[in-house]
Amino acid sequence: MKNRFYCCVSALVIGSALLFSSCSSQNKEIYRARAEIRGAEGSGVSGYADFVQSSKGVVPTVLVTLEVTGLEPGSVHGCHIHENGTCEPTFGAAGGHLDPGPYGMSNPDANHPFHMGDLPNLVADNNGVARFEHRTSRVTLSDGPLTLFDENGSAVIVHVDPDLGTTGQKGGAGGGRLACGTIQKR
Numbered sequence: 001m002k003n004r005f006y007c008c009v010s011a012l013v014i015g016s017a018l019l020f021s022s023c024s025s026q027n028k029e030i031y032r033a034r035a036e037i038r039g040a041e042g043s044g045v046s047g048y049a050d051f052v053q054s055s056k057g058v059v060p061t062v063l064v065t066l067e068v069t070g071l072e073p074g075s076v077h078g079c080h081i082h083e084n085g086t087c088e089p090t091f092g093a094a095g096g097h098l099d100p101g102p103y104g105m106s107n108p109d110a111n112h113p114f115h116m117g118d119l120p121n122l123v124a125d126n127n128g129v130a131r132f133e134h135r136t137s138r139v140t141l142s143d144g145p146l147t148l149f150d151e152n153g154s155a156v157i158v159h160v161d162p163d164l165g166t167t168g169q170k171g172g173a174g175g176g177r178l179a180c181g182t183i184q185k186r
Contacts, residue, residue, distance in 0.1 A: 030054050031141035033148065035156045035181030037068055040089060044070035045179045049156045051148070053141040060140050064119060067131045068158055068179065071124035078163030078174020079132075081117035081139060085153020087180035094155040094180055097173065100145055116146060117154075121162050141185070148183050156181045 031053040039045025047068035053060055066079065082094035098117030116138040122130035139154075140146045148154040159174025 028055070029142075032186040033141050033183050034186050035183045037066075037156060037158065037179050037181035038087070039070065039158075039179040043178070045158070046070060047158075047179070047181075049181060049183070051141055051183065059137050060142060061135050061137045062139055062141060064134045064136060065132075066119070066122070066134075066156070067129065068122055068124075069129050071122070071128040071130055073124055073126050073128050075124045075128075076162040077122045077124075077130065077178060078159035078161060079119045079122050080115075080157055080159070080163070080174065081119065081148065081183070082155045082157050082180075083117070083152070085155050085182045087155055087182050091155075091157060091177040091180040094157055094177070098139065098148070098154055100150070118163070119156075122158060149185065154183045156183060 031051075033051040035049040035051075037045075037047040037049060045068060047066065049064060049066040051062050051064055053062045055061070068077075071077065081098040082096065083098045083100075084093060084095040086093040086095075097115045099115035118138070119136070120132050120134050122132065124130045138146065139148055141148060143149075157174075157177050158179040159176065160178045161175035163174045
């Protein structure tokens with residue numbers, strides 16, 4: 001009876017250790033993506049956005065590192081993830097702000113600042129360079145309802161004006177589109 005008890009306890013300990021080690025190894029998977037950002041031809045605006053997700057846990061987070069050059073010194077620009085992974089000369093094909101789900105709304109003026117694709121404003125320094133690092137749990141690079149890699153992909157848009165973070169104010173979400181980059185898995 002004593003041996004049977006020790007065998008059961010040993011089996012439970014080994015089984016638990018295997019379960020926890022497999023869970024922990026799943027959470028160490030790293031996902032990466034990049035968008036090469038380009039302004040309209042002749043604008044001189046360019047840059048990149050790197051995305052890194054280092055876990056698939058209950059609430060995975062993505063680190064977004066973004067740099068854009070060729071901006072007007074001291075200017076402020078709204079920056080968002082948009083719902084289509086398509087950039088063309090006027091960048092309209094990128095669609096509205098990313099906001100997946102049954103209650104999503106890609107019209108930012110009607111659902112601001114609550115959409116999933118919201119990122120901080122870019123603020124250009126005296127050399128026309130803007131950078132930020134931002135951690136978000138609003139999107140994922142792994143599969144799931146908040147993934148940037150659904151059937152039509154996603155893009156990063158740099159807007160002409162600042163994102164005012166307001167609901168119902170026309171143009172409060174950054175106005176026109178200055179630059180675009182399609183987000184690609186790495």
